[in-house]
Amino acid sequence: MIWNWFPKYFEQLMGGLVLTLELVFIAIFFGMLLAIPLGLVQVTGPKWLGRIALAFCTVVRGTPLLIQLWLIYYGLGSIFPSIPGIRESMLWPYLRDAFPYAVVAFTFSVAGYSGEVMRGAFAGVPQGELEAARAMGMSPFKVLWRIWLPRALQNVFPTLAGEMVLTLKSTPLAATITIQELFGVGTQIRQDTYRVYEPLLMLGGIYIILTGIIVVVMRYFENRIPRPTAA
């Protein structure tokens, strides 16, 4: 075991860690924002909107994330140059950067998987509770905000925590589109030093710690949600 490379790469590793965390949290945040309507319309309709949501979830869940990522990065990358004037536009610095493409791909991924989870969650809330809320005179939005969404989330919280962990563990794919996140830095260390095991073991250790943090934080929130008292 040789670890003398570690101090040299420490700063880069921290940079990679920050990028990984940014990617995970931005993707989970926007992905969940998308997942809620994606799940909801599949339960409430209108039917055509539900069909679109179903199609989206099916495509995202049915194709490898790596392919989605490359389609978005290299696919759009080959379309953009054919748009005249795009390289002079204000957006170009962002369009040529790789990170936004990864954010889009990972957000879609989170939205697709969690959208399906949320569909089941919304469908699983007992109709009687929703009817009771309506009978109290709550507006449809209030029913959603006060009863339907909290009850749905309550049921699927552990599943969502699992989705977050899976998202974290797919982030190394971003290294294939030039993003120097944690795994990318690890790869570079492997290539510079020709050491195989030490950098990989270190990466594995870091991912376990990150997963542990996600699990503990999610468990904390899970416990704070009041459970319905047993009938």
Add this chain to the structure above:
Amino acid sequence: MKTLLKTLMAATFVAGLGMGTASAEIKLGLDTAPYPPFADQDAAGVRSGFEIELGEAICAAMGETCVWTPIAWDGIIPALTSGKIDAIFASMSITAERMETIDFSNKYYSTPAALVAAKTMEIDGTPESLKGKIVGAQVSTIHANYAEKYFKDMASDIKVTYQAFDEHNADLVAGRLDAVVGDSLAFSDFLGTDEGKSFEIKALLTDEEIFGKGVGVGMRKGDEELKAKFNAAIEKVRADGTYDTIAKKYFDFDIFGG
């Protein structure tokens, strides 16, 4: 029943011995990604290219059976040191850095490195001309080392994380990279394509310390017998004209270099 079992065991043992002797072939590692005109593979899986033909000629000259074993570029040296392959035959340049980990045969070809950018760009290969530009190169190559040594201070970003030659070309076409450092010959194929026709070689790059002594066969340290065999075979194909016959099919200049 017991005799049957004994016979079976004996048969297995003999078969095992037989397999042992038959596997005395040399596993030549090459990059999984195509690298035309050196190594390419068609849809049916048939390999072609200068390096493929030369490798087979060298193996024939050694009187050995060789098997091409594709390995992802970033794992090719670990694959060699861990014994998954016996030699690297994949356009790997002989450098001092790599010599710390593995050993090389004598060179079997050498080509200059080149800097490629859009024809409309005013880039001449000096670090100053790349001020504020984004430069790319394939990961853990001598070209990446060159980009890091010369362009890091001036360029706005250096992307040397590309796993394959065609990936940084795709980003060059997409405008995400302003310039790319790579092998001049490998570029000649790309520059001939539709996507590549608006790009050109801006400068040929030289630095003996980085680019080393040309391309050689990579071997495990201490594998002296194999190294001697490869060196003898390279000399043989050079002397008997096999090398030139193959080289003429691909290049209109002396690929072996001075």
